[in-house]
Amino acid sequence: MIKLAIRNIGRDFGSVVAVRDFSLEIAPGAFISLLGPSGCGKTTMLRMIAGFIPPSRGTIELNGRLLSSPSASVPPEKRGMSMIFQSYAIWPHMTVAENVAFGLRLRRLPAQDINRRVEEMLAVVRLSNLGTRYPAELSGGQQQRVALARAVIIQPEVLLLDEPLSNLDANLREEMRFEIRRLHDEFKMTTVYVTHDQSEAMVMSDRIVVMNQGTVEQIDTPYGLYNAPGTQFVASFIGRTNFLAATRDGGKVDFRGFSIPADQFDHLEDLRSQLLFSLRPQSIRVSQSKPAGSAGGEFWVQGRVLKRSYFGDRWDYTIDPGGGLSIVASTEPRQRCEVGEMVWMAVNPRDMVAIRA
């Protein structure tokens, strides 16, 4: 079953194309993230789902019912969704309880029900004793919880979140990630989450839509995105990576500084002769002495350390295997190599993802 169906949505602002061609089907109870750098169109997409912006092209359907099309759009207040805003948008002149109760009041529920549900909700977000406070008296994290409670209490068809954690400090951000995911799991809400923070999206989402310059780059699970990035943009935006250009030359794949037999790669026959591979720095092992042999399909590539950076929890070595390449390899913090030293890198073709350039 499909909860929310977004079909070929596009949106222009004047001559600027904010969203080009966005299609996505979301199952009930799924947690989807829209991930991309600022200006990629993710917030515009979210506001189209909410109904604040009508689309220029395409349709949005909820439970099979048409919500948005270029000619007509159900207004936000008739969509039964709720949203958490970047600014929280907590109303400063209402108490915490009044903020949370607002959506229920609009639905004209009996006062008793409202009070009971507000109390329950405040307990869920751990604000039980703060119902009579005003938002200005709360910390950033508490305000965030008020926003969550206010949005969740109406049991929305879809919960939309627009970079809700970007105003919090790092520790709180981590805590709130789990809080949001916990609420999602508890109430089984279909959730669309907009963020530019890849680790946020990775930790929370069932599926991630990576967007860039108004287009969808890839839709996949966090695992899939990291380990099988479909485009150069995804490979570089999700985690760090080395891009290695290569030429297929008969039975070999030539990386200029070194080469690997073509039969070591899966599915290489589909690919053209000019290739681009993504190789994560963490996938490369570094050895300071000449290794005895290779295990599990690894290839040993000798190179000189050009640069090193120490991060405390790891070393990053930039290594030149010849041919003017520079490959970044991450090692555990105890492995110290000197700049200029000759080292060996273990490269596994299994970890090298061919990317459509």
Added chain:
Amino acid sequence: MHPEVTLKSPWHRWNPTELLWVGLALVLILLVGNPLLRLAWISLETPSGGFTLGNYAEIGRHWRYLVGYRNSLALGFSVASLCLLIAVPIAWGVSRTNMPGKNLVQVLVLGTFVTPPFLGATSWILLAGPNAGWINRAYMGIFGADSGILNIYSFPGLVFVIAIYSFPYTFVFTRAALDLVSSEMEDAANCLGAGRVKATLAITLPLIRPALLGAWIITFLEAIAIIGSSIIIALPANINLVTLQLWQFFGYPLRVEMAAAYAMPLLLVTMGLFGFQQRILRGKGYVALTGKGGERRLIDLGAGRWLLLAYSGFIVTLSLVLPYLVLLQAAFAKGWARGLGWNNLTLANFQFLLFQHSTAKQAILNTFVYSSAAATLALGLAVSVAYIVARRLVPFGNVLSVLAFTPFVIPGLVLAIGFYAAYAPPPLALAGTAAIMVLAFMTRFLPIAYSNASAAIRGIHPEMEDAVMILGGSRLVAIRRVVAPLLKRSLLGAWLLVFIPASREVSSALFLYGPKTRTMSVLFFDLTEGGSFEQLAALGVILLLTVLVFVAIGLMCVGRDFMLRKASE
């Protein structure tokens, strides 16, 4: 595809917001556009309705008319420059140094700001009128001279009396700019070997040059458009000014077409200078004025701080202390020249105004009614326009914004002439009605209302309303439940900021009042002909009390900085 769903489009033809937009645009055009067009039109009209350039030609033929322009320009230059001399040291002292008594100085500058200039000018007649003025008598008494040294009825006297009530503008501009200059700017100069004086003169003052120039322009325009002080000082001194000449065109015989033509250069100069000022203030390159200030330390002046305090005290003594003293003395005196003493004390002046004078009570009532009505209407219009502009609910919102700001660049008396030209004749025939007074006040102070309303609305994050809508409330619910409560406080401040200047408005009132629509300030000028100084002073005290009561309400409800800060926006 889904026939069971009925869809409503927010961009449907003639939805309510678009109707509202058209309505507001019409109101703004009637209030702002039409009077200006009528003004231009009538200046090109013969009495019988034909086209002519004769009105303009007639200006060129009369030396007296040309002298009016010359004098007004000279007045503007002198006042604006004198304001800089008066205000910059005080502003620097308050903003950058450890001068003592800063709060008191600021309060007294605020006091100067809310003092109606025509009241100050009247007090200065009591202080520096030839021979009879208090200062002159003191001088003659001490030095045994035959005649006093000061004559307020002179060009320098006129310059002084206008400047001493205009310098708060310069103060506000300068202080706001100085508040943004970080100490690091001066530290950098110190490191390179510049002393404190050198750093202030070579770094700080040039940094705030745009603000100084802006203040100079504002006070220049204030001086060339001021009618009250002109009537009180320049008329007896026989100095013709643009303002006085316009006023005379409105006397007998009434020559609206000449007034319109004669006002055109004033209007153009004003608009031109405002445009220029906007360009300067927008000019890039003065990072200190746009960016965040770094650390700010106060400059230790040593013993010099007392000197600076004495200077500030001297200025506010001239603007506030002495004028209020002589005004109070005169208001409660049988004869102001007879000095202090129990036998000279009386309430007769107040009694005369409140119980005997034929129109005084009416005028006081009118002042309150017109000012409240103008403030309420202006604010209502301003909030509606500001809201739909800020939320981009309509296309071309900026046109509305520009229209709402336009009265700011129209001198009050020019606006009044335009209103007269547009709405005095049939079909509306509003001449002498309360309606034309209220509409003129409302239009005149619409920019104050608009800039405040717009700032207040911009302070409300649009997501506050989005949150209402996504939870199921319409925009009207969002306005009623969220926007209105959040605006309440700042709108009270804005209301007062319109009410206070409206309650002491002279320029448009003097041109538009009728027999039954006098306000307190009109009455004041009635009394300058034929009334006594004692009665004038008493009326002045009533006027001042009115203003002070409302300023006090503002300070209590909105906060200490409310007038000075807002005035600089």
